[in-house]
Amino acid sequence: xxxxxxxxxxxxxxxxxxxxxxxxxxxxxxxxxxxxxxxxxxxxxxxxxxxxxxxxxxxxxxxxxxxxxxxxxxxxxxxxxxxxxxxxxxxxxxxxxxxxxxxxxxxxxxxxxxxxxxxxxxxxxxxxxxxxxxxxxxxxxxxxxxxxxxxxxxxxxxxxxxxxxxxxxxxxxxxxxxxxxxxxxxxxxxxxxxxxxxxxxxxxxxxxxxxxxxxxxxxxxxxxxxxxxxxxxxxxxxxxxxxxxxxxxxxxxxxxxxxxxxxxxxxxxxxxxxxxxxxxxxxxxxxxxxxxxxxxxxxxxxxxxxxxxxxxxxxxxxxxxxxxxxxxxxxxxxxxxxxxxxxxxxxxxxxxxxxxxxxxxxxxxxxxxxxxxxxxxxxxxxxxxxxxxxxxxxxxxxxxxxxxxxxxx
Numbered sequence: 001x002x003x004x005x006x007x008x009x010x011x012x013x014x015x016x017x018x019x020x021x022x023x024x025x026x027x028x029x030x031x032x033x034x035x036x037x038x039x040x041x042x043x044x045x046x047x048x049x050x051x052x053x054x055x056x057x058x059x060x061x062x063x064x065x066x067x068x069x070x071x072x073x074x075x076x077x078x079x080x081x082x083x084x085x086x087x088x089x090x091x092x093x094x095x096x097x098x099x100x101x102x103x104x105x106x107x108x109x110x111x112x113x114x115x116x117x118x119x120x121x122x123x124x125x126x127x128x129x130x131x132x133x134x135x136x137x138x139x140x141x142x143x144x145x146x147x148x149x150x151x152x153x154x155x156x157x158x159x160x161x162x163x164x165x166x167x168x169x170x171x172x173x174x175x176x177x178x179x180x181x182x183x184x185x186x187x188x189x190x191x192x193x194x195x196x197x198x199x200x201x202x203x204x205x206x207x208x209x210x211x212x213x214x215x216x217x218x219x220x221x222x223x224x225x226x227x228x229x230x231x232x233x234x235x236x237x238x239x240x241x242x243x244x245x246x247x248x249x250x251x252x253x254x255x256x257x258x259x260x261x262x263x264x265x266x267x268x269x270x271x272x273x274x275x276x277x278x279x280x281x282x283x284x285x286x287x288x289x290x291x292x293x294x295x296x297x298x299x300x301x302x303x304x305x306x307x308x309x310x311x312x313x314x315x316x317x318x319x320x321x322x323x324x325x326x327x328x329x330x331x332x333x334x335x336x337x338x339x340x341x342x343x344x345x346x347x348x349x350x351x352x353x354x355x356x357x358x359x360x361x362x363x364x365x366x367x368x369x370x371x372x373x374x375x376x377x378x379x380x381x382x383x384x385x386x387x388x389x390x391x392x393x394x395x396x397x398x399x400x401x402x403x404x405x406x407x408x409x
Contacts, residue, residue, distance in 0.1 A: 038396070045395045052394065053387030060383030061376065068161030070373040071254040073261040075247045076363035077269070121238050121268055128221060131229030134267050139251075139259040150260070154228045158252070236264050244362055250372070258367045269359045277355050284348045291341040298334040305331050 042049065124130055138147035148157070160168070237248040247268070249261035305327040312320045 049391035052391035056387030057383040060379050064374045064379035066163035069371050070250045071257040071368045072250045072372040073258040073365050073368050075261045075265045075365045076244045078360045126233040135228045137263045140255040141253045142255050151228050154231050155224045254368050258365050262365045280352045287345045291345045294338040294341045298338040301331040301334040
């Protein structure tokens with residue numbers, strides 16, 4: 001009895017469309033012949049290729065329509081600082097010169113770099129403080145009489161579409177098993193010491209134990225807030241295009257998508273300004289406090305010198321002249337310190353205005369009229385391409401396998 005692989009080999013050798021595919025030396029003419037034979041092979045297996053393409057198309061449309069309806073709204077803004085505005089630097093430089101700020105100091109101030117850039121926005125919105133404030137902002141939903149926050153919507157009204165829910169269950173099952181088997185190592189938030197332990201702690205450290213009522217409370221996230229922040233981080237996208245920052249927001253409701261895009265823009269721009277000028281504001285507050293102290297000292301020195309001169313009018317004694325010189329020296333020193341702090345305060349105020357970013361809305365948010373998902377045209381084209389690719393690849397690799405495998409054996 002003849003071996004099955006020998007039968008396949010003999011059949012392939014007799015097939016002219018496959019026999020011409022495997023030659024060691026290839027010329028241009030042979031390449032054209034092989035290409036033509038390859039197309040003949042694909043044409044002979046067209047039913048299989050069309051079947052794979054049809055199955056892929058059906059699966060693609062099921063995934064597309066099973067992923068839910070999504071609307072997308074976007075907001076385009078331009079970010080810049082006052083130092084980058086033409087002609088504004090000269091005006092600020094003139095004001096700084098009147099306040100006693102030297103050009104070298106002003107140039108050093110204007111050369112400071114940005115603390116937070118637009119590329120850090122995706123990370124910033126995923127943090128708990130920023131994300132929780134965004135989740136507590138009210139959004140307008142079609143069909144609801146009252147506005148709902150993102151936290152209320154995603155925890156009470158939102159139902160995950162079947163396809164994402166299926167993939168989350170399948171790929172999240174091993175992780176849920178591991179998290180169930182892993183023991184919890186979270187310590188207790190407050191440890192209460194016994195009388196002996198308090199005495200031992202006091203003897204070792206020499207310090208009194210901190211009362212429980214004065215301890216800083218531990219941070220405990222709100223139940224379900226981390227999941228809502230993850231939802232919002234996945235639904236808000238950022239893109240830099242032609243020097244503009246485009247903020248996109250996706251929601252199952254058109255009005256909610258527009259509100260989320262606008263609120264996210266305002267919230268993130270405020271966060272950028274806060275991060276950018278926080279250091280300068282703290283420095284300005286310190287300088288203003290020192291400036292007030294030096295001003296009070298300077299005014300007190302003025303009053304002391306004036307009172308001394310009023311009391312000693314016509315007194316030309318050496319003691320009076322020495323005392324007057326001392327009071328005058330104290331006044332000069334106080335004035336020097338006072339003018340120095342005043343110059344630094346004006347210097348920092350200029351820096352604060354320079355560092356504060358300015359945001360201009362170029363294209364305001366509009367309520368989307370059509371959903372971006374499902375998109376049957378794009379899904380059909382992509383499914384057809386993948387189906388043809390998989391079908392052609394399967395037929396080609398199958399022919400190569402059947403042709404080379406028996407010869408290796």
